[in-house]
Amino acid sequence: MKTFSIAVMPGDGIGTEVVPEGLKVLQRAIEVSGEPVELELTDYEVGAKRWHATGETLTDKELESLRSHDAIFFGACGDPSVPSGVLERGVILKMRFGLGHAVNLRPAKLFAGVESPLAARPDIDFVVVREGTEGSYTGMGGSVRTDTPHEVATEVSVNTWYGVERAVRDAFERAQSRRKKLTYVHKHNVMVHAGHLWRRVVEKVGEEFPEVAVNYEHTDACTIYMVTDPQRYDVIVTDNLFGDILTDLAAAVTGGIGLAASGNLNVEGTAPSLFEPIHGSAPDIAGQQIADPTASILSGALMASHLGLDVVAKSIEAAVEADLAERGDAKRSTAEVGDAIAARLG
Amino acid sequence: MKTFSIAVMPGDGIGTEVVPEGLKVLQRAIEVSGEPVELELTDYEVGAKRWHATGETLTDKELESLRSHDAIFFGACGDPSVPSGVLERGVILKMRFGLGHAVNLRPAKLFAGVESPLAARPDIDFVVVREGTEGSYTGMGGSVRTDTPHEVATEVSVNTWYGVERAVRDAFERAQSRRKKLTYVHKHNVMVHAGHLWRRVVEKVGEEFPEVAVNYEHTDACTIYMVTDPQRYDVIVTDNLFGDILTDLAAAVTGGIGLAASGNLNVEGTAPSLFEPIHGSAPDIAGQQIADPTASILSGALMASHLGLDVVAKSIEAAVEADLAERGDAKRSTAEVGDAIAARLG
Numbered sequence: 285m286k287t288f289s290i291a292v293m294p295g296d297g298i299g300t301e302v303v304p305e306g307l308k309v310l311q312r313a314i315e316v317s318g319e320p321v322e323l324e325l326t327d328y329e330v331g332a333k334r335w336h337a338t339g340e341t342l343t344d345k346e347l348e349s350l351r352s353h354d355a356i357f358f359g360a361c362g363d364p365s366v367p368s369g370v371l372e373r374g375v376i377l378k379m380r381f382g383l384g385h386a387v388n389l390r391p392a393k394l395f396a397g398v399e400s401p402l403a404a405r406p407d408i409d410f411v412v413v414r415e416g417t418e419g420s421y422t423g424m425g426g427s428v429r430t431d432t433p434h435e436v437a438t439e440v441s442v443n444t445w446y447g448v449e450r451a452v453r454d455a456f457e458r459a460q461s462r463r464k465k466l467t468y469v470h471k472h473n474v475m476v477h478a479g480h481l482w483r484r485v486v487e488k489v490g491e492e493f494p495e496v497a498v499n500y501e502h503t504d505a506c507t508i509y510m511v512t513d514p515q516r517y518d519v520i521v522t523d524n525l526f527g528d529i530l531t532d533l534a535a536a537v538t539g540g541i542g543l544a545a546s547g548n549l550n551v552e553g554t555a556p557s558l559f560e561p562i563h564g565s566a567p568d569i570a571g572q573q574i575a576d577p578t579a580s581i582l583s584g585a586l587m588a589s590h591l592g593l594d595v596v597a598k599s600i601e602a603a604v605e606a607d608l609a610e611r612g613d614a615k616r617s618t619a620e621v622g623d624a625i626a627a628r629l630g
Numbered sequence: 631m632k633t634f635s636i637a638v639m640p641g642d643g644i645g646t647e648v649v650p651e652g653l654k655v656l657q658r659a660i661e662v663s664g665e666p667v668e669l670e671l672t673d674y675e676v677g678a679k680r681w682h683a684t685g686e687t688l689t690d691k692e693l694e695s696l697r698s699h700d701a702i703f704f705g706a707c708g709d710p711s712v713p714s715g716v717l718e719r720g721v722i723l724k725m726r727f728g729l730g731h732a733v734n735l736r737p738a739k740l741f742a743g744v745e746s747p748l749a750a751r752p753d754i755d756f757v758v759v760r761e762g763t764e765g766s767y768t769g770m771g772g773s774v775r776t777d778t779p780h781e782v783a784t785e786v787s788v789n790t791w792y793g794v795e796r797a798v799r800d801a802f803e804r805a806q807s808r809r810k811k812l813t814y815v816h817k818h819n820v821m822v823h824a825g826h827l828w829r830r831v832v833e834k835v836g837e838e839f840p841e842v843a844v845n846y847e848h849t850d851a852c853t854i855y856m857v858t859d860p861q862r863y864d865v866i867v868t869d870n871l872f873g874d875i876l877t878d879l880a881a882a883v884t885g886g887i888g889l890a891a892s893g894n895l896n897v898e899g900t901a902p903s904l905f906e907p908i909h910g911s912a913p914d915i916a917g918q919q920i921a922d923p924t925a926s927i928l929s930g931a932l933m934a935s936h937l938g939l940d941v942v943a944k945s946i947e948a949a950v951e952a953d954l955a956e957r958g959d960a961k962r963s964t965a966e967v968g969d970a971i972a973a974r975l976g
């Protein structure tokens with residue numbers, strides 16, 4: 285029996301409702317698969333409640349102890365009662381940066397039975413490789429003469445060959461094993477320093493992947509194609525901030541963030557990767573058991589695949605696809621959706 | 631007879647095809663209005679051809695001489711034969727920064743008769759006030775160890791109370807005279823320095839506009855609403871980079887960038903404002919007289935309104951609306967569209 289040690293971090297709001305469903309389906313899929321594998325779950329409490337009680341977000345000690353796990357299963361963090369940025373920077377980004385989550389992987393697929401806001405209902409099936417450890421997310425910058433008419437506030441986007449290459453190489457590898465098309469997205473006509481670094485890295489790494497067709501799009505243009513021609517994409521690679529924006533849009537055109545899963549991958553294997561829905565804590569609908577747990581369940585599939593449990597991952601995806609195809613307008617609670625998907629596993 | 635002096639800058643690609651149509655319709659609308667007004671046009675050559683011949687983009691002397699005009703009518707700049715960023719930074723951004731174009735105004739309206747990619751065909755009618763002189767567009771930053779595996783490239787987003795307030799105040803004024811709803815969009819959970827400056831400015835200026843309802847959205851969330859619920863927006867105010875991205879998306883959901891006009895406004899009246907389509911030079915379709923000049927024609931209406939010629943502006947908008955309502959799939963050349971809209975003016 286192989287034991288995988290999983291850090292479980294439901295967090296705030298609907299995070300606490302969807303994570304149990306993600307785990308329920310994952311556990312059931314492992315059982316059904318007959319693989320000699322078990323999960324050992326360790327809970328970590330992070331989020332608004334703890335911050336209010338203790339002033340802590342995620343401590344350095346906890347960050348260290350996270351390293352001992354094989355993966356992290358995360359829900360969501362954030363609450364209107366906490367100043368914006370405190371939990372995001374203190375929990376989510378602290379893990380992405382501290383654990384070297386170079387690749388923020390975000391698949392976008394329009395499943396059968398799912399309504400798209402797009403009239404053309406195009407065939408959408410691509411993945412976004414969002415760089416996860418640099419760009420505008422480093423927190424560098426600051427402000428002077430704060431809260432006066434002379435205030436100056438800066439944000440520094442930091443980009444390194446090392447960081448960009450990790451994401452770009454991962455994206456080329458994915459493109460190579462998919463439809464062999466890579467679109468890299470930036471704004472190199474304006475942000476010339478970072479943009480030209482990205483361009484050079486793509487050109488250089490691309491030499492190793494002669495079969496992959498590469499094209500470039502400005503971020504603004506990419507948003508247009510996302511609604512007029514999303515079937516053009518196979519793999520998109522882009523920077524942290526552009527990736528944040530484009531993947532919410534990609535989720536929207538494929539049926540909404542209720543379905544969008546993601547993996548924050550340490551591609552060098554030096555620390556555990558983290559799996560989470562791309563949606564947030566959604567305080568407006570929290571506590572009512574009406575949140576859709578599908579994104580968390582699909583994040584469980586991404587985690588299974590990352591742990592080498594491909595059969596498990598595939599069975600979860602198939603169960604989700606089957607559920608989506610017949611879902612219609614049925615009103616089900618969060619747990620009922622989890623149960624229904626688990627029941628399809630065999 | 632009052633004479634308005636207009637600097638005309640067709641630029642590259644389809645810029646040279648759409649600008650004449652924008653001017654044709656504007657001139658005709660002035661004639662028909664009977665206003666005692668004439669336009670004096672001065673051509674400025676900028677773009678790829680000149681850069682190849684002389685290495686020049688827009689010289690400092692030309693920037694100075696632009697100040698003597700009442701407004702600038704711009705087409706587009708950019709060509710694959712010129713390194714990315716050279717013309718953008720050397721012409722377009724040089725004017726926006728040099729002439730203090732604090733407000734980049736971008737209306738988004740889904741006109742009758744225009745196809746939307748959105749299945750719901752929502753009622754879309756909002757304006758985006760994009761800050762135009764700072765944020766990630768300043769060009770600050772650089773790179774070291776360039777083109778080596780140890781390269782570091784930075785981009786510095788610079789935000790000042792002064793700059794943000796100019797845009798925010800303009801946005802509140804517009805909201806006050808529209809449906810009294812202002813959405814400010816940022817990413818203050820990640821970019822805390824700039825984001826919290828924006829938040830404070832919105833709160834402070836908002837005290838002067840008690841009737842305007844204000845709400846905040848993260849940029850990523852805004853892209854979702856743009857395709858699922860765009861009718862929620864009246865006025866959006868946001869930073870330079872987010873505004874760039876969101877207005878292309880807004881154009882896409884309202885029928886495409888062939889229709890989207892913009893004004894780069896010096897709100898203090900210390901230098902001329904500039905009016906341009908939000909689309910680029912589109913080298914792939916240039917020189918064939920197939921570009922849609924509607925965005926340039928609507929930019930002419932924005933310019934007329936800026937010059938105080940409200941009757942002229944309204945008549946152009948009405949002529950465009952009438953043309954769009956009956957346009958259907960008719961194949962017309964660039965000039966034919968201009969002629970048809972001009973003919974509707976009376």
Ligand SMILES: CC(C)[C@H](C(=O)O)[C@@H](O)C(=O)O
Binds near residue numbers: 819820
């Ligand atoms: C919550 C926030 C820090 C985060 C981000 O901006 O990356 C979220 O939007 C996401 O996409 O995972």
Ligand SMILES: CC(C)[C@H](C(=O)O)[C@@H](O)C(=O)O
Binds near residue numbers: 722908
């Ligand atoms: C051409 C480019 C510099 C410009 C921008 O990024 O602002 C364009 O995309 C726009 O929106 O006007």
